[in-house]
Amino acid sequence: MTVTRGLEGVVATTSSISSIIDDTLAYVGYDIDDLAVNASFEEVIYLLWHRKLPSAVQLAELKKQLAENAALPQEVIEHFKLFPIQEVHPMAALRTAVSLLGIYDDEADLMDADSNYKKAIRLQAKMPAIVATFARIRKGLEPIAPKKDLSFAANFLYMLTGNEPEPIAEEAINKALVLHADHELNASTFTARVCVATLSDVYSGVTAAIGALKGPLHGGANEAVMKMLKEIGTLENVEPYVRGKLEKKEKIMGFGHRVYRKGDPRAKHLRDMSKKLTELTGEPHWYDMSIKIESIVTGEKNLPPNVDFYSASVYHSLGIDHDLMTPIFAVSRVSGWLAHILEQYENNRLIRPRADYTGPGMQKYVAIEQRG
Numbered sequence: 001m002t003v004t005r006g007l008e009g010v011v012a013t014t015s016s017i018s019s020i021i022d023d024t025l026a027y028v029g030y031d032i033d034d035l036a037v038n039a040s041f042e043e044v045i046y047l048l049w050h051r052k053l054p055s056a057v058q059l060a061e062l063k064k065q066l067a068e069n070a071a072l073p074q075e076v077i078e079h080f081k082l083f084p085i086q087e088v089h090p091m092a093a094l095r096t097a098v099s100l101l102g103i104y105d106d107e108a109d110l111m112d113a114d115s116n117y118k119k120a121i122r123l124q125a126k127m128p129a130i131v132a133t134f135a136r137i138r139k140g141l142e143p144i145a146p147k148k149d150l151s152f153a154a155n156f157l158y159m160l161t162g163n164e165p166e167p168i169a170e171e172a173i174n175k176a177l178v179l180h181a182d183h184e185l186n187a188s189t190f191t192a193r194v195c196v197a198t199l200s201d202v203y204s205g206v207t208a209a210i211g212a213l214k215g216p217l218h219g220g221a222n223e224a225v226m227k228m229l230k231e232i233g234t235l236e237n238v239e240p241y242v243r244g245k246l247e248k249k250e251k252i253m254g255f256g257h258r259v260y261r262k263g264d265p266r267a268k269h270l271r272d273m274s275k276k277l278t279e280l281t282g283e284p285h286w287y288d289m290s291i292k293i294e295s296i297v298t299g300e301k302n303l304p305p306n307v308d309f310y311s312a313s314v315y316h317s318l319g320i321d322h323d324l325m326t327p328i329f330a331v332s333r334v335s336g337w338l339a340h341i342l343e344q345y346e347n348n349r350l351i352r353p354r355a356d357y358t359g360p361g362m363q364k365y366v367a368i369e370q371r372g
Protein backbone atom coordinates (compact mmCIF):
# COMPACT_ATOMS: atom_id res chain seq x y z
CA MET A 1 0.00 0.00 0.00
CA THR A 2 1.27 3.50 -0.80
CA VAL A 3 0.34 6.06 1.81
CA THR A 4 0.07 9.72 0.80
CA ARG A 5 0.41 11.67 4.06
CA GLY A 6 -2.45 14.09 4.50
CA LEU A 7 -3.83 12.83 1.17
CA GLU A 8 -1.71 15.49 -0.55
CA GLY A 9 -2.42 15.58 -4.27
CA VAL A 10 -4.94 12.72 -4.03
CA VAL A 11 -7.97 13.31 -6.26
CA ALA A 12 -10.90 11.96 -4.25
CA THR A 13 -13.95 13.03 -6.25
CA THR A 14 -15.18 14.85 -9.32
CA SER A 15 -16.94 18.15 -8.67
CA SER A 16 -18.38 20.94 -10.80
CA ILE A 17 -18.40 23.56 -8.03
CA SER A 18 -14.97 25.20 -7.75
CA SER A 19 -11.54 24.69 -9.26
CA ILE A 20 -7.96 25.62 -8.42
CA ILE A 21 -5.85 25.43 -11.56
CA ASP A 22 -2.36 26.97 -11.70
CA ASP A 23 -3.10 29.01 -8.56
CA THR A 24 -6.28 30.44 -10.10
CA LEU A 25 -9.44 29.91 -8.08
CA ALA A 26 -12.77 29.85 -9.91
CA TYR A 27 -16.33 29.15 -8.79
CA VAL A 28 -18.08 27.29 -11.64
CA GLY A 29 -15.56 28.81 -14.05
CA TYR A 30 -15.85 32.41 -12.78
CA ASP A 31 -12.48 33.75 -11.66
CA ILE A 32 -12.48 34.74 -8.00
CA ASP A 33 -10.91 38.10 -8.97
CA ASP A 34 -13.96 38.84 -11.07
CA LEU A 35 -16.44 37.71 -8.40
CA ALA A 36 -14.63 39.53 -5.57
CA VAL A 37 -15.06 42.84 -7.37
CA ASN A 38 -18.51 42.37 -8.87
CA ALA A 39 -20.64 39.77 -7.10
CA SER A 40 -22.93 39.84 -4.10
CA PHE A 41 -22.67 36.92 -1.71
CA GLU A 42 -26.27 35.96 -2.54
CA GLU A 43 -25.28 35.64 -6.23
CA VAL A 44 -22.38 33.41 -5.22
CA ILE A 45 -24.67 31.17 -3.16
CA TYR A 46 -26.90 30.79 -6.21
CA LEU A 47 -23.90 30.13 -8.45
CA LEU A 48 -22.53 27.40 -6.18
CA TRP A 49 -25.89 25.69 -5.75
CA HIS A 50 -27.16 25.97 -9.34
CA ARG A 51 -23.86 26.21 -11.31
CA LYS A 52 -25.01 29.39 -13.03
CA LEU A 53 -25.38 33.05 -12.11
CA PRO A 54 -28.99 33.96 -11.27
CA SER A 55 -31.29 36.12 -13.35
CA ALA A 56 -32.73 39.15 -11.54
CA VAL A 57 -35.91 37.16 -10.78
CA GLN A 58 -33.98 34.14 -9.50
CA LEU A 59 -31.80 36.36 -7.30
CA ALA A 60 -34.83 38.15 -5.88
CA GLU A 61 -36.44 34.79 -5.08
CA LEU A 62 -33.30 33.51 -3.33
CA LYS A 63 -33.00 36.73 -1.29
CA LYS A 64 -36.67 36.41 -0.30
CA GLN A 65 -36.18 32.80 0.79
CA LEU A 66 -33.06 33.69 2.80
CA ALA A 67 -34.81 36.64 4.45
CA GLU A 68 -37.86 34.54 5.34
CA ASN A 69 -35.70 31.88 6.97
CA ALA A 70 -33.14 34.10 8.70
CA ALA A 71 -34.62 34.13 12.22
CA LEU A 72 -33.61 31.46 14.74
CA PRO A 73 -36.19 29.26 16.45
CA GLN A 74 -36.75 30.46 20.01
CA GLU A 75 -35.69 27.00 21.28
CA VAL A 76 -32.18 27.54 19.92
CA ILE A 77 -31.95 31.01 21.48
CA GLU A 78 -33.01 29.53 24.82
CA HIS A 79 -30.25 26.90 24.54
CA PHE A 80 -27.63 29.66 24.24
CA LYS A 81 -28.72 30.88 27.65
CA LEU A 82 -27.87 27.43 29.08
CA PHE A 83 -24.32 27.38 27.67
CA PRO A 84 -21.35 28.42 29.86
CA ILE A 85 -21.44 31.35 27.48
CA GLN A 86 -18.45 33.31 28.79
CA GLU A 87 -16.13 30.33 28.44
CA VAL A 88 -17.39 28.60 25.30
CA HIS A 89 -15.68 29.30 21.99
CA PRO A 90 -18.18 30.63 19.42
CA MET A 91 -17.14 27.85 17.01
CA ALA A 92 -18.23 25.28 19.60
CA ALA A 93 -21.48 27.20 20.06
CA LEU A 94 -22.00 27.34 16.28
CA ARG A 95 -21.33 23.61 15.93
CA THR A 96 -23.85 22.89 18.69
CA ALA A 97 -26.43 25.35 17.35
CA VAL A 98 -26.39 23.78 13.86
CA SER A 99 -26.90 20.39 15.45
CA LEU A 100 -29.79 21.83 17.48
CA LEU A 101 -31.36 23.26 14.33
CA GLY A 102 -31.40 19.69 13.02
CA ILE A 103 -33.27 18.57 16.12
CA TYR A 104 -35.93 21.26 15.66
CA ASP A 105 -36.33 20.64 11.91
CA ASP A 106 -38.94 17.95 11.42
CA GLU A 107 -37.72 17.49 7.84
CA ALA A 108 -34.11 16.86 8.95
CA ASP A 109 -34.12 13.23 7.81
CA LEU A 110 -36.08 13.66 4.57
CA MET A 111 -33.61 12.76 1.84
CA ASP A 112 -35.29 13.82 -1.42
CA ALA A 113 -33.52 16.57 -3.41
CA ASP A 114 -36.27 19.14 -2.89
CA SER A 115 -36.24 18.73 0.92
CA ASN A 116 -32.46 18.87 1.01
CA TYR A 117 -32.43 22.08 -1.04
CA LYS A 118 -34.97 23.67 1.31
CA LYS A 119 -32.82 22.66 4.29
CA ALA A 120 -29.82 24.24 2.58
CA ILE A 121 -31.74 27.54 2.34
CA ARG A 122 -32.85 27.33 5.98
CA LEU A 123 -29.35 26.59 7.24
CA GLN A 124 -27.55 29.17 5.10
CA ALA A 125 -30.12 31.78 6.13
CA LYS A 126 -29.71 31.13 9.85
CA MET A 127 -25.92 31.04 10.12
CA PRO A 128 -25.51 34.83 10.61
CA ALA A 129 -28.24 34.86 13.26
CA ILE A 130 -26.51 32.06 15.18
CA VAL A 131 -23.22 33.97 15.32
CA ALA A 132 -24.83 37.35 16.07
CA THR A 133 -27.24 35.98 18.68
CA PHE A 134 -24.47 34.14 20.51
CA ALA A 135 -22.27 37.25 20.45
CA ARG A 136 -25.02 39.45 21.88
CA ILE A 137 -26.22 37.07 24.57
CA ARG A 138 -22.70 36.66 25.93
CA LYS A 139 -22.50 40.45 26.26
CA GLY A 140 -25.79 40.52 28.14
CA LEU A 141 -27.59 42.08 25.14
CA GLU A 142 -30.91 41.06 23.64
CA PRO A 143 -30.77 39.25 20.26
CA ILE A 144 -31.83 41.35 17.28
CA ALA A 145 -34.24 39.94 14.70
CA PRO A 146 -33.06 40.10 11.06
CA LYS A 147 -34.49 42.73 8.70
CA LYS A 148 -36.07 41.55 5.47
CA ASP A 149 -34.84 44.45 3.31
CA LEU A 150 -31.10 44.23 4.05
CA SER A 151 -28.46 42.34 2.09
CA PHE A 152 -27.05 39.15 3.61
CA ALA A 153 -23.85 41.01 4.59
CA ALA A 154 -25.64 44.06 6.03
CA ASN A 155 -28.11 41.90 7.95
CA PHE A 156 -25.28 40.07 9.65
CA LEU A 157 -23.69 43.32 10.86
CA TYR A 158 -27.11 44.69 11.83
CA MET A 159 -27.93 41.62 13.96
CA LEU A 160 -24.47 41.81 15.53
CA THR A 161 -24.41 45.51 16.39
CA GLY A 162 -28.01 46.73 16.27
CA ASN A 163 -27.06 49.35 13.66
CA GLU A 164 -27.37 49.20 9.90
CA PRO A 165 -23.76 49.23 8.68
CA GLU A 166 -21.96 51.95 6.74
CA PRO A 167 -21.63 51.02 3.03
CA ILE A 168 -17.91 50.38 3.42
CA ALA A 169 -18.49 47.83 6.20
CA GLU A 170 -21.21 46.09 4.20
CA GLU A 171 -18.90 46.01 1.18
CA ALA A 172 -16.04 44.55 3.23
CA ILE A 173 -18.19 41.77 4.72
CA ASN A 174 -19.77 41.00 1.36
CA LYS A 175 -16.33 40.70 -0.23
CA ALA A 176 -15.04 38.50 2.60
CA LEU A 177 -18.09 36.24 2.26
CA VAL A 178 -17.57 35.97 -1.52
CA LEU A 179 -13.86 35.16 -1.07
CA HIS A 180 -14.40 32.44 1.55
CA ALA A 181 -17.43 30.71 0.01
CA ASP A 182 -15.87 27.62 -1.53
CA HIS A 183 -12.50 26.05 -2.02
CA GLU A 184 -12.67 22.70 -3.73
CA LEU A 185 -11.92 19.75 -1.44
CA ASN A 186 -10.54 21.60 1.62
CA ALA A 187 -10.57 19.75 4.95
CA SER A 188 -13.99 20.91 6.17
CA THR A 189 -15.69 20.35 2.81
CA PHE A 190 -14.16 16.90 2.57
CA THR A 191 -15.41 16.21 6.12
CA ALA A 192 -18.94 17.25 5.10
CA ARG A 193 -18.81 14.98 2.07
CA VAL A 194 -17.49 12.00 4.05
CA CYS A 195 -20.27 12.48 6.58
CA VAL A 196 -23.17 12.72 4.13
CA ALA A 197 -21.77 9.95 1.91
CA THR A 198 -23.07 7.56 4.60
CA LEU A 199 -26.48 9.05 3.67
CA SER A 200 -26.52 10.96 6.92
CA ASP A 201 -28.46 14.25 6.95
CA VAL A 202 -27.49 17.81 5.94
CA TYR A 203 -27.28 19.05 9.55
CA SER A 204 -24.86 16.25 10.46
CA GLY A 205 -22.69 17.11 7.44
CA VAL A 206 -22.50 20.81 8.33
CA THR A 207 -21.96 20.09 12.04
CA ALA A 208 -19.01 17.85 11.14
CA ALA A 209 -17.64 20.49 8.76
CA ILE A 210 -17.76 23.20 11.44
CA GLY A 211 -15.71 20.92 13.68
CA ALA A 212 -13.07 20.60 10.97
CA LEU A 213 -13.01 24.33 10.17
CA LYS A 214 -12.44 25.20 13.84
CA GLY A 215 -8.84 23.97 13.91
CA PRO A 216 -5.97 26.49 13.57
CA LEU A 217 -4.46 24.73 10.56
CA HIS A 218 -7.71 25.52 8.71
CA GLY A 219 -10.31 28.22 9.43
CA GLY A 220 -9.10 28.82 12.97
CA ALA A 221 -5.99 30.47 11.54
CA ASN A 222 -7.62 33.91 11.17
CA GLU A 223 -8.18 34.22 14.92
CA ALA A 224 -4.64 32.92 15.51
CA VAL A 225 -3.28 35.63 13.17
CA MET A 226 -4.96 38.36 15.22
CA LYS A 227 -3.60 36.81 18.43
CA MET A 228 -0.12 36.93 16.88
CA LEU A 229 -0.52 40.55 15.76
CA LYS A 230 -1.53 41.53 19.30
CA GLU A 231 1.37 39.56 20.78
CA ILE A 232 3.81 41.34 18.44
CA GLY A 233 2.24 44.67 19.34
CA THR A 234 4.56 47.06 17.45
CA LEU A 235 6.21 47.36 14.05
CA GLU A 236 9.68 47.15 15.67
CA ASN A 237 8.80 43.82 17.27
CA VAL A 238 7.88 42.15 13.99
CA GLU A 239 11.44 41.31 12.92
CA PRO A 240 12.64 39.60 16.15
CA TYR A 241 9.28 37.87 16.72
CA VAL A 242 8.92 36.39 13.24
CA ARG A 243 12.59 35.46 12.80
CA GLY A 244 12.59 33.93 16.29
CA LYS A 245 9.60 31.76 15.44
CA LEU A 246 11.06 30.67 12.11
CA GLU A 247 14.39 29.78 13.75
CA LYS A 248 12.50 27.58 16.22
CA LYS A 249 10.71 25.98 13.22
CA GLU A 250 7.38 27.28 14.49
CA LYS A 251 4.62 28.11 12.05
CA ILE A 252 3.52 31.64 11.28
CA MET A 253 -0.26 31.56 11.14
CA GLY A 254 -1.90 32.74 7.91
CA PHE A 255 0.97 31.52 5.69
CA GLY A 256 1.31 28.48 3.51
CA HIS A 257 -1.27 26.40 1.74
CA ARG A 258 -1.66 22.78 0.71
CA VAL A 259 -2.63 23.66 -2.87
CA TYR A 260 -1.30 27.14 -3.74
CA ARG A 261 2.40 27.38 -4.41
CA LYS A 262 2.92 30.85 -5.88
CA GLY A 263 0.17 32.51 -3.83
CA ASP A 264 -3.45 32.58 -2.73
CA PRO A 265 -5.38 34.80 -5.18
CA ARG A 266 -7.78 35.88 -2.41
CA ALA A 267 -5.06 37.41 -0.23
CA LYS A 268 -4.57 40.54 -2.36
CA HIS A 269 -8.24 41.50 -2.07
CA LEU A 270 -8.09 41.18 1.70
CA ARG A 271 -4.73 43.00 1.78
CA ASP A 272 -6.26 45.96 -0.07
CA MET A 273 -9.25 45.98 2.26
CA SER A 274 -7.00 45.78 5.30
CA LYS A 275 -5.07 48.85 4.10
CA LYS A 276 -8.24 50.83 3.49
CA LEU A 277 -9.98 49.88 6.73
CA THR A 278 -7.00 50.21 9.07
CA GLU A 279 -6.37 53.72 7.69
CA LEU A 280 -10.01 54.61 8.23
CA THR A 281 -10.01 53.40 11.83
CA GLY A 282 -6.73 55.21 12.56
CA GLU A 283 -4.94 51.92 13.28
CA PRO A 284 -2.64 51.55 10.23
CA HIS A 285 -0.11 49.67 12.36
CA TRP A 286 -2.07 46.41 11.97
CA TYR A 287 -1.64 46.67 8.20
CA ASP A 288 1.97 47.86 8.42
CA MET A 289 2.86 44.98 10.73
CA SER A 290 1.10 42.50 8.44
CA ILE A 291 3.03 43.78 5.41
CA LYS A 292 6.30 43.42 7.29
CA ILE A 293 5.45 39.89 8.43
CA GLU A 294 4.59 39.02 4.83
CA SER A 295 7.90 40.32 3.52
CA ILE A 296 9.90 38.31 6.09
CA VAL A 297 7.96 35.03 5.73
CA THR A 298 7.92 35.27 1.96
CA GLY A 299 11.62 36.16 1.85
CA GLU A 300 12.78 33.53 4.36
CA LYS A 301 10.45 30.62 3.60
CA ASN A 302 8.96 31.48 0.23
CA LEU A 303 5.54 31.01 1.82
CA PRO A 304 2.85 33.47 0.65
CA PRO A 305 -0.07 34.58 2.84
CA ASN A 306 -3.31 32.65 2.60
CA VAL A 307 -6.93 33.85 2.89
CA ASP A 308 -6.74 33.91 6.68
CA PHE A 309 -3.83 36.34 7.02
CA TYR A 310 -5.30 39.71 6.02
CA SER A 311 -8.87 38.76 6.95
CA ALA A 312 -7.77 39.11 10.59
CA SER A 313 -7.00 42.85 10.37
CA VAL A 314 -10.05 43.40 8.15
CA TYR A 315 -12.45 41.91 10.73
CA HIS A 316 -10.63 43.65 13.58
CA SER A 317 -11.09 46.98 11.82
CA LEU A 318 -14.82 46.31 11.56
CA GLY A 319 -14.92 46.03 15.36
CA ILE A 320 -15.60 42.30 15.28
CA ASP A 321 -14.63 40.25 18.35
CA HIS A 322 -11.57 38.21 17.51
CA ASP A 323 -13.14 34.86 18.34
CA LEU A 324 -15.94 35.57 15.85
CA MET A 325 -13.51 35.57 12.92
CA THR A 326 -13.68 31.81 12.29
CA PRO A 327 -17.49 31.73 12.73
CA ILE A 328 -17.72 34.41 9.98
CA PHE A 329 -15.63 32.10 7.80
CA ALA A 330 -18.26 29.40 8.50
CA VAL A 331 -21.14 31.78 7.66
CA SER A 332 -19.59 32.01 4.19
CA ARG A 333 -18.14 28.50 3.74
CA VAL A 334 -21.48 26.86 4.62
CA SER A 335 -22.57 27.87 1.10
CA GLY A 336 -19.77 25.70 -0.29
CA TRP A 337 -20.38 22.88 2.18
CA LEU A 338 -24.04 22.80 1.18
CA ALA A 339 -23.19 22.83 -2.53
CA HIS A 340 -20.85 19.87 -1.99
CA ILE A 341 -23.35 18.03 0.22
CA LEU A 342 -26.05 18.34 -2.46
CA GLU A 343 -23.54 17.27 -5.13
CA GLN A 344 -22.51 14.28 -3.02
CA TYR A 345 -26.14 13.14 -2.64
CA GLU A 346 -26.65 13.43 -6.42
CA ASN A 347 -24.04 10.80 -7.20
CA ASN A 348 -23.30 9.14 -3.90
CA ARG A 349 -20.86 6.43 -3.00
CA LEU A 350 -19.64 5.71 0.55
CA ILE A 351 -16.21 7.29 1.15
CA ARG A 352 -14.08 4.69 2.83
CA PRO A 353 -10.33 4.60 2.18
CA ARG A 354 -7.87 2.09 3.67
CA ALA A 355 -5.13 2.36 6.30
CA ASP A 356 -1.71 0.74 6.01
CA TYR A 357 -1.56 -1.09 9.35
CA THR A 358 1.69 -0.51 11.30
CA GLY A 359 0.83 -2.16 14.66
CA PRO A 360 2.03 -5.54 16.01
CA GLY A 361 1.43 -8.78 14.12
CA MET A 362 -1.24 -11.31 15.13
CA GLN A 363 -1.30 -12.01 18.89
CA LYS A 364 -3.08 -14.52 21.14
CA TYR A 365 -5.59 -13.24 23.68
CA VAL A 366 -4.14 -13.51 27.23
CA ALA A 367 -6.47 -13.77 30.25
CA ILE A 368 -6.25 -10.65 32.44
CA GLU A 369 -4.71 -12.43 35.45
CA GLN A 370 -1.88 -13.73 33.26
CA ARG A 371 -0.90 -10.35 31.76
CA GLY A 372 2.43 -8.84 32.85
Ligand SMILES: CC(=O)SCCNC(=O)CCNC(=O)[C@H](O)C(C)(C)COP(=O)(O)OP(=O)(O)OC[C@H]1O[C@@H](n2cnc3c(N)ncnc32)[C@H](O)[C@@H]1OP(=O)(O)O
Pocket (backbone or CB within 6 Å): 006, 216, 217, 218, 219, 221, 249, 250, 251, 252, 253, 254, 255, 256, 257, 258, 259, 301, 303, 306, 307, 308
Ligand atom coordinates in the same frame (compact mmCIF):
# COMPACT_ATOMS: atom_id res chain seq x y z
C1 LIG B 1 -8.52 28.50 4.97
C2 LIG B 1 -7.34 27.70 5.21
O1 LIG B 1 -7.44 26.62 5.73
S1 LIG B 1 -5.85 28.28 4.68
C3 LIG B 1 -4.67 27.59 5.80
C4 LIG B 1 -4.80 28.20 7.16
N1 LIG B 1 -3.78 27.67 8.07
C5 LIG B 1 -2.71 28.38 8.47
O2 LIG B 1 -2.52 29.53 8.08
C6 LIG B 1 -1.79 27.70 9.43
C7 LIG B 1 -0.32 27.85 9.03
N2 LIG B 1 -0.04 27.07 7.84
C8 LIG B 1 0.16 25.74 7.90
O3 LIG B 1 0.13 25.11 8.97
C9 LIG B 1 0.40 24.98 6.61
O4 LIG B 1 0.97 25.82 5.64
C10 LIG B 1 -0.88 24.35 6.05
C11 LIG B 1 -1.55 23.49 7.10
C12 LIG B 1 -1.88 25.41 5.63
C13 LIG B 1 -0.54 23.51 4.81
O5 LIG B 1 0.20 22.50 5.29
P1 LIG B 1 0.98 21.36 4.48
O6 LIG B 1 0.72 21.40 3.05
O7 LIG B 1 0.66 20.10 5.19
O8 LIG B 1 2.46 21.76 4.73
P2 LIG B 1 3.33 21.34 5.98
O9 LIG B 1 2.65 21.72 7.27
O10 LIG B 1 3.68 19.91 5.81
O11 LIG B 1 4.57 22.28 5.77
C14 LIG B 1 5.59 22.06 4.79
C15 LIG B 1 6.82 22.82 5.22
O12 LIG B 1 6.55 24.22 5.22
C16 LIG B 1 6.64 24.74 6.53
N3 LIG B 1 5.50 25.62 6.75
C17 LIG B 1 4.25 25.45 6.28
N4 LIG B 1 3.47 26.44 6.70
C18 LIG B 1 4.25 27.23 7.46
C19 LIG B 1 4.00 28.41 8.18
N5 LIG B 1 2.79 28.96 8.19
N6 LIG B 1 5.02 28.98 8.85
C20 LIG B 1 6.25 28.44 8.82
N7 LIG B 1 6.54 27.31 8.16
C21 LIG B 1 5.54 26.72 7.49
C22 LIG B 1 6.55 23.55 7.46
O13 LIG B 1 7.16 23.79 8.70
C23 LIG B 1 7.27 22.50 6.64
O14 LIG B 1 8.64 22.73 6.72
P3 LIG B 1 9.68 21.51 6.70
O15 LIG B 1 9.48 20.86 5.36
O16 LIG B 1 10.99 22.19 6.86
O17 LIG B 1 9.31 20.62 7.84
Ligand SMILES: O=C([O-])CC(=O)C(=O)O
Pocket (backbone or CB within 6 Å): 180, 182, 183, 185, 186, 187, 218, 258, 259, 306, 307
Ligand atom coordinates in the same frame (compact mmCIF):
# COMPACT_ATOMS: atom_id res chain seq x y z
O1 LIG C 1 -8.32 24.60 0.61
C1 LIG C 1 -7.75 24.51 1.70
O2 LIG C 1 -6.92 23.63 1.97
C2 LIG C 1 -8.06 25.47 2.78
C3 LIG C 1 -9.24 26.32 2.55
O3 LIG C 1 -10.35 25.98 2.88
C4 LIG C 1 -9.07 27.58 1.86
O4 LIG C 1 -7.94 27.93 1.51
O5 LIG C 1 -10.07 28.29 1.66
